[in-house]
Structures are given as structure tokens and as C-alpha cells.
Amino acid sequence: MPYQPILGTLGYILSADKKQVLLIHRNARPEDQHLGKYNGLGGKLERGEGVSAGMKREILEESGLTVTRMTLRGTVNWPGFGPNGEDWLGFIFIIDEYQGEPVMQNAEGTLTWEPIERLLSGALPVWEGDKHFLPLVFDDDPRAFHGVMPYENGRPIGWKYERL
Numbered sequence: 001m002p003y004q005p006i007l008g009t010l011g012y013i014l015s016a017d018k019k020q021v022l023l024i025h026r027n028a029r030p031e032d033q034h035l036g037k038y039n040g041l042g043g044k045l046e047r048g049e050g051v052s053a054g055m056k057r058e059i060l061e062e063s064g065l066t067v068t069r070m071t072l073r074g075t076v077n078w079p080g081f082g083p084n085g086e087d088w089l090g091f092i093f094i095i096d097e098y099q100g101e102p103v104m105q106n107a108e109g110t111l112t113w114e115p116i117e118r119l120l121s122g123a124l125p126v127w128e129g130d131k132h133f134l135p136l137v138f139d140d141d142p143r144a145f146h147g148v149m150p151y152e153n154g155r156p157i158g159w160k161y162e163r164l
């Protein structure tokens with residue numbers, strides 16, 4: 001059977017001094033699979049939409065910012081991640097240039113600038129699996145990473161990656 005994951009984007013917007021990241025605190029919808037967690041911005045690609053166009057659209061919809069420069073940091077294949085065991089393939093970006101001022105609230109929750117070190121240290125509630133790939137998103141290695149993180153019953157059961 002062919003592998004047909006849901007395609008998504010995940011973007012981490014950096015402050016001008018590159019020390020903070022704009023995150024969403026998913027606190028608006030009680031039925032949200034992500035309730036209580038902090039995450040980057042993003043979502044599902046639309047049919048016929050390119051990955052970079054989808055990332056830019058999601059950033060605009062969720063934050064009000066217009067992306068003017070972003071870098072693909074990596075991809076993660078999440079087999080079994082969805083609430084009903086759906087497979088996901090995510091394209092992860094750093095956004096370091098944009099226009100506008102971010103909104104501080106949207107339908108998913110509250111947007112907040114957080115120190116990158118706070119995110120990486122585990123001080124914020126994030127998906128358990130994010131702790132594996134977040135250091136790769138924010139490190140100085142210019143090569144993209146490509147990882148696989150299978151999920152079972154809402155928890156990661158493995159992690160492996162390579163850099164190219």
C-alpha cells in the first residue's frame with residue numbers, strides 16, 4: 001500500500017536579535033489534540049499548494065506576518081502521529097525575516113515570544129518528540145535534517161535522522 005501521509009508545515013519565527021521565537025500556546029480549544037502545548041506555527045498543506053507557499057500562508061493566517069525569508073531546517077516523518085493514527089510528514093522552517101507585527105491571539109491560542117533557550121531547555125510544555133528535533137532546528141549546522149519519529153498511542157517510540 002502506498003504511503004500517503006498528511007503533509008504539513010511547522011515554522012519557528014525568530015525575533016530580530018535571533019534570541020526569541022514566536023510560539024503558539026495552544027490554549028483556545030478544549031478538544032484540541034495539542035491543548036496546553038507550545039509549538040511553532042503551521043498546518044496542513046492545501047491541495048495543489050507548494051510547501052513554501054503553504055508555510056507562508058499558515059504564518060500569515062496564524063500570526064498576521066508576511067514572510068520575506070525562511071530556511072528549510074528539516075523534515076520529520078511522523079507515522080501514527082494523528083489522533084486516529086494518521087501519518088504526518090512535516091517540513092520545518094526557520095523564519096528570520098518578515099513584515100508586520102504579529103497578532104497575539106488566534107483561534108488556536110495565544111502567541112508569545114519566548115527565549116529560544118527556554119524552549120530548548122524543556123521549560124515549556126511541548127510534544128515529547130519535539131525535544132529530539134528542536135535542537136536541530138536551532139543549531140548552526142547549515143545542512144537540513146531528515147528524521148523519522150514513529151508514534152504509538154500518542155507517544156514517540158523511536159527517533160532517527162540524517163543530515164544532508
